Amino acid sequence: MRIIGCGNPDRGDDGAGVLAAERLRALGIPAEIRCGETLDLIEAWRGAEDVIVIDAVVTGAPVGTIQVWDGDLPGLSTASASTHGFGLAEAVMLARALHCLPPRMRIYGIEGACFDLGAGPSAEVRQAAEEVALRIAMDHFDNRAGSEMIEPQMHTDTRR
């Protein structure tokens, strides 16, 4: 399973995917951190059979809402204004056109609201990133049944 968290931690809630990836790493689970640019993402998941991508999304849901899609994104717009708008949605569409979409792909979207330059992620997005990381961690360790146990280094405030 290849896990990719994308975003920019210096653009407010855009850092959601990076936060989740960092948390997974702290739990001993390999996770890549990418900026989320289209061509870079296609290279990041090339050759993988099972991919999880975590990214901030804007769907109109309350901030911090977690949504999961199977290799597809609803309400996708391809009318990117510039290359600066080339992101995950375009990567999925381009990979599909090129027949290089991984056989299994899950996308964890964390609803963001503030994407200001220099801002940190909101409390709601931080909490959602933690939740996503834990969900993926459980999935990861389920798939590793019988392998060596790793003691998770959970944050005390989220230990449950």
Place this chain on the structure above:
Amino acid sequence: MPARTIHVDTLARVEGEGALYIKMAGDRVADVKLKIYEPPRLFEAFLRGRHYSEAPDITARICGICPIAYQMSAVHAIERALGIRIDPAVRMLRRLLYCGEWIESHALHIYMLHAPDFLGYQDAIAMAGDHREVVERALRLKKIGNQIVTLIGGREIHPISAAVGGFYKMPAKARLRELEEDLRWALDASLETVHWTAGLEFPDFEQQYEFVALRHPDEYPLNEGRLVSNHGIDIDAAEYEDHFVESHVKYSNALHSVVRGRGSYLVGPLARFSLNADKLPEVARQAAADAGLRPPVKNPFRSIVARAVEVVFACAEALRIIREYEPPAAPKVEAPRLHGVGQAITEAPRGILYHRYALSEKGLILAAKIVPPTSQNQKRIEDDLREYAAQLAAWPIEEATWKCEQAVRNYDPCISCATHFLKLEVERT
């Protein structure tokens, strides 16, 4: 004919955010404004008071597509200010690093941003459905450019290894050799690219340009050379501000640059090819000849072919350097003094990039001036549109708008770099 306006609120397939406004009065173009509304970046002010050694890393942040260009203009300008003479091996490695950036930037623009215009697709994603092999070629070419930048620059975006005096870290010769097989594929793919672009349909449109580019006695220009034009300019970088002037226009956050007393000029692949075709390696010169590309190239839509020829050059040059490179005794030389004023111009993928630094006796930056290629092309893009939009006066508004956007993309404008700059509106009255 009724009056009308072409509005493009947000120009697509460009680097950064801008708009275009064209006002038509019958078949006459009454007004053209290339509006760069992306906020000002203020990098020149950020640099003041910082130590000169920070300039390559700070200026690399100006652009995610062409950070090498910023690093190269910065280090060369500061080295001139401080009287630093770099090792020939450092010069070679910088040239290789720049080839990596040209390959990735040009591959992205040729295939993903510009080609959909010629083939009638909204974007590269729509194009990929019918031209899968072409897009796959683009992705692999770009990846190989990225690999060069990663190996020498330390990472692919905003690289970190370029330093005043040389590099912080240099790769072993064996690591460079690992790139050879991919680069041999890239050279073949770049030749295919020239052939493919030459087969596209180009509008019948030519302009009389003042081409401005570096020119070096022995090589196709990247990091060095005198600044020349087909209208008689032949100067050192130190004389740049005597010949070129920037001015502010109300509707744009990018300054307009003009030749003093003359007006707009053109920088980038078309200018470089038109002024330096004789300096291309044989493989690139032959590819251009086979594609029917002969200097001077006055049709801006053919810039896609010139860009493809430059990818051939960059691949061939990268292979040459990898074969000949021997590491220097030290990765970096120290500055003999800490103060001075230095200017440098290097060839970013989109055209010449000018930097000037004034440094205090403590090596702190007292003043910095940066003139990116897109701000230099901005007025020339408007001049092209003033002529081209007139030809489209009878066209349906939607098609005319598309063609005008394509005319802007001929320049591969990098708006983020230029703001200190694109939306399209065409108004017909």
